[in-house]
Amino acid sequence: MQRSTRKHPSWILVLVLILGFAAACAPEEDPEGEPDEEADTDTAFEMPDTVVWTAYDVGSAGYSQSASIGHAMGGEGITLRVIPGGNDVARQSPLLGGRAHFGALGIASFLSQEGVMEFSETEWGPQSVRILGAAWADFNTGIASCAGDVGIATVDDLEGKRLAWVVGAPALNLNMTSFLAAADLTWDDVERVEFPSFGAATRAALENQVDCYVASTNSGNAVELSESPRGFQPAHLPRPEEDPDAWDRLLSEAPYWEFNEATIGADPVSEEEPHIGSTYGYPIITTYDVQDPGLVYEQARLIYELLPEYEDAYPGNDGFALEAQRFEWVMPYHEGAVRYFEEQGVWTDEMEAHNQALIERQEVLAAAYDRALSELEEEQLTAEEFPDLWMEIRAEELTGAGFEPYWEDVFW
Incomplete structure (x- = not known):
């Protein structure tokens, strides 16, 4: 493998x-x-x-x-x-x-x-x-893209709404998890609606089967939603200086975000009405x-x-x-x-030193995973028990090598 x-x-x-x-x-x-x-x-x-x-x-x-x-x-x-x-x-x-x-x-x-x-x-x-x-660029990537007819303005308004969970799409699901965390919410506070693909989730928003899914402000699907009877409204985040605790919660779930004011995107996103949120390339x-x-x-x-x-x-x-x-x-x-x-x-x-440190991180992760597989076999654990074992070993090995583990327990 x-x-x-x-x-x-x-x-x-x-x-x-x-x-x-x-x-x-x-x-x-x-x-x-x-x-x-x-x-x-x-x-x-x-x-x-x-x-x-x-x-x-x-x-x-x-x-x-x-x-x-x-x-x-x-x-x-x-x-x-x-x-x-x-x-x-x-x-x-x-x-x-x-x-x-x-x-x-x-x-x-x-x-x-x-x-x-x-x-x-x-x-x-x-x-x-x-x-x-x-x-x-000046769009926001992977944000909570919501229909405009359900009263959502900020991530705080996600409570009680129907949110898409795409099977086999950890990035989409972790992004939404982080937005919920920023609002001090969890998936228990919303209605989770599962879909087999990203395309299925976006179609469901058009058909009023879900209220929000994860997509970029410049996505063609967001444009299609904005031109539909439901309209489009991406959920805003607070600015980091306005609510640092919300950003701490956001980054604790997803450490790759950076703050951005998006001016590129489906209506109403524009220079006159930017989306205040987070992004990555x-x-x-x-x-x-x-x-x-x-x-x-x-x-x-x-x-x-x-x-x-x-x-x-x-x-x-x-x-x-x-x-x-x-x-x-x-x-x-x-x-x-x-x-x-x-x-x-x-x-x-x-930059070269940073790049080499990231490569070393990958080597530590690979060795840690091999150790986890060995212990899985030695201890005759089940597949259901493996994630807990892996995350424990992962955190231990990364920390021991001087790297931030980001997560220490199973979070999915």
Whole structure:
């Protein structure tokens, strides 16, 4: 097992791009669509004719942004084929299995690194993910996206409402958990409605079967909700200086958030009416540590240098600018991307030290998981007992190595 983050362009043009791209991006069994093997990293790397990504369902911000990048790559003679997935596990599985080179992932990539929630299961465990970058723009990622007809203005108003829980989507569910925590609420204070996929949750909001789900303010699904009879209202957070306790509770559940005032998004989000909330870069272009450095270098180069070709194709694409990147975040950058950053003169010794510490963290997590598996067998524990054992060992090993464990007990 390999174990090794009110002014739109024309939505009609974007929809045409997405629908046209979807036909080319549908999963297929043609072996020509499989990732090409490139072993020699010491010679000049030649990009394959087809590069395979994964993303959320058609209509998601991540899929739409992938489509726009793919359109720009087409001008370089490269086909970008995107495999859509209905949840976090479905998006990352093709990367793990070698059926995709990269994923336009969400913060589940970080959760997979940490080996928590669905990624605590024995077929996963902590993953040695690497990133190339993310879109850090003036939208808010993964926020509580609510219908406008149920009286929700802030996260405090989530109490008693119908909230989506997407099976196999730990990032979406942890995000909502953190918003509840910010309001000093839990899932016991709301009506949890389960859905098999992100797309199913968004459709349910349109059909008045759920009040809120997790999506980005610039998501096509949020636009669709805003144009429906229900309308769209993202739940605001207090500013950190206004309610530091709320932010402490938020970050205790989800340490990857940063404060942001979003001006890009579905109506009513605008410069005149920003969404006060939290965000992280999205989509996070992710791969594994074993991916060919030459391929990663070229893919990173195309993402950053083709930006003028796709920047205006979807709201928030400007967040892929090199100067917008967070080079000291919660997941390490791939060595191929680092080489590109070094050539651009933006990579410092401090960034390299931070990156190496994150890689060391992954090594500690991998060793801790192996220990947990050994003790599971030695003590003849059941699968139901394993998460408690794993989280105890995980916290012990990370703390002993000088790392913050973030969580010490099972929280899912």
